[in-house]
Amino acid sequence: MTELAFPGGMGPLTGRLRVPGDKSISHRAVLLAARAEGRSELRRLSSGLDVARTIGAIAACGARVEGSAGEEGTITVIGGRSMLREPAAVIDVGNSGTAIRLLTGWSATFPWLTVLQGDASIAERPMGRVVEPLRAMGARIDGRDDGRLPPLIVRGGGLVGIDYRLPVASAQVKAAVLLAGLGSDGDTTVREDVPTRAHTEELLAACGADIEVGTGWVTVRRSELSPLFLEIPADPSQAAFWVVAACLVPGSDLVLEDTYVGQARAGFLDVLRRMGADISFEQVDESRQTADIRVRSGPLHSTTVGGREVPGLIDEIPVLAVAAARAAGVTTFADAAELRVKESDRVSSVVSALRAIGVTAEPRPDGLVVHGNGGPPFAGGKVDARGDHRVAMAMAIAGLDAAGPTVVAGWESVATSYPGFEEDLHRCVS
Ligand code: S3P
Numbered sequence: 001m002t003e004l005a006f007p008g009g010m011g012p013l014t015g016r017l018r019v020p021g022d023k024s025i026s027h028r029a030v031l032l033a034a035r036a037e038g039r040s041e042l043r044r045l046s047s048g049l050d051v052a053r054t055i056g057a058i059a060a061c062g063a064r065v066e067g068s069a070g071e072e073g074t075i076t077v078i079g080g081r082s083m084l085r086e087p088a089a090v091i092d093v094g095n096s097g098t099a100i101r102l103l104t105g106w107s108a109t110f111p112w113l114t115v116l117q118g119d120a121s122i123a124e125r126p127m128g129r130v131v132e133p134l135r136a137m138g139a140r141i142d143g144r145d146d147g148r149l150p151p152l153i154v155r156g157g158g159l160v161g162i163d164y165r166l167p168v169a170s171a172q173v174k175a176a177v178l179l180a181g182l183g184s185d186g187d188t189t190v191r192e193d194v195p196t197r198a199h200t201e202e203l204l205a206a207c208g209a210d211i212e213v214g215t216g217w218v219t220v221r222r223s224e225l226s227p228l229f230l231e232i233p234a235d236p237s238q239a240a241f242w243v244v245a246a247c248l249v250p251g252s253d254l255v256l257e258d259t260y261v262g263q264a265r266a267g268f269l270d271v272l273r274r275m276g277a278d279i280s281f282e283q284v285d286e287s288r289q290t291a292d293i294r295v296r297s298g299p300l301h302s303t304t305v306g307g308r309e310v311p312g313l314i315d316e317i318p319v320l321a322v323a324a325a326r327a328a329g330v331t332t333f334a335d336a337a338e339l340r341v342k343e344s345d346r347v348s349s350v351v352s353a354l355r356a357i358g359v360t361a362e363p364r365p366d367g368l369v370v371h372g373n374g375g376p377p378f379a380g381g382k383v384d385a386r387g388d389h390r391v392a393m394a395m396a397i398a399g400l401d402a403a404g405p406t407v408v409a410g411w412e413s414v415a416t417s418y419p420g421f422e423e424d425l426h427r428c429v430s
Helices: 023-035 049-060 097-107 128-136 171-181 199-206 236-248 267-274 307-312 314-326 337-341 346-356 389-399 411-416 421-428
Strands: 003-006 014-017 038-043 064-067 074-079 113-117 140-143 149-155 163-165 188-191 210-214 217-221 229-231 253-260 278-285 290-296 330-333 360-364 367-371 381-384 406-409
Touching (some): 003 389, 014 421, 023 038, 049 074, 049 097, 049 411, 236 253, 236 290, 236 421, 267 278, 267 314, 314 346, 346 381, 389 406, 389 411
Parallel strands (some): 038 229
Antiparallel strands (some): 038 074, 210 217, 253 290, 278 290, 330 367
């Protein structure tokens, strides 16, 4: 396990930063490019290990992949039915829940066998939520605990569309069913009571799929896809770390460039604004759903986070909890039981990490309560990220201007989504 020490006492965050390409968009773009007939070009794809796993998966299924991901990179994918074939070996998704859930739906359309496995964290993450609807479409799927846990064994082909209301607000489940719908007879409709991130439907439309989108529903039909030529916008979930850092470190004035702010991705900004943060948009691009986000430091006060806003900020709760710990008053995060089944049990890992740096925080079955200190930097201390990239990075932000060093154990997890985190830190901290 790698430990990284943040010395504390760092100065303000200033200038401009473009964080890596969005991870959720990157996974989907890779999977759709592999299905599309011909040559797709994906620029600024996420360079994290998670997306590398999805790239590895499509390559194992016969798609030709060239180039490199990352800020200056372009990945070329040559895909289509004539290229794709049964993978000869087990596909390993590493730590990526998005990869395993989306690949389950994606592979279910092909008349062959696909076996999907991942690391120790993936082995405990719930898969019944994708397996159930895909079985209803006709896919034969097995796995531990009757398909509720990985590894998953998928025998695809012969699918029929379904009309499915999501029992949990999950964009991964929506994506898995819609990807399966691309190779199914009849209509496949997914309905959601609470809006989740809309990348699957947005990219399906960009590839020319037969798709209709209404309020709270999406219908897709069997489609041949055309190649994708896409510049991936910057990832709001990664921008969130720097947004919170700039709120907290006095004298900061930072711009996060070209950040995706579309459906169910910018909820953390609303929460921070409610807490009194000075955040504005510059250079809004309506067609790409991006903006430059400008943040200036200032005092924060507590709020309550819960209800319908939660799916739109679930990944940002670890770093929002750090903001709450510096705010005046007590902040509650409720209706967020999904935190329990992320890369770690994030209720437990965030509460423990906050306590380790001197914050008072309490777990709840569906979230956590954070007692803010009203402003001063944290003391510092040693925290365990429990193999969870977002907990590791949230605690790094807590350590930036701390009075003493903050040591984050389990730092290697950061490579799953943001290998350039430390470089970006040095770019914007004076
Ligand atoms: C994601 C959806 C969310 C999110 C995850 C990425 C996606 O998960 O937490 O990091 O790309 O669709 P759920 O679908 O489980 O809510």
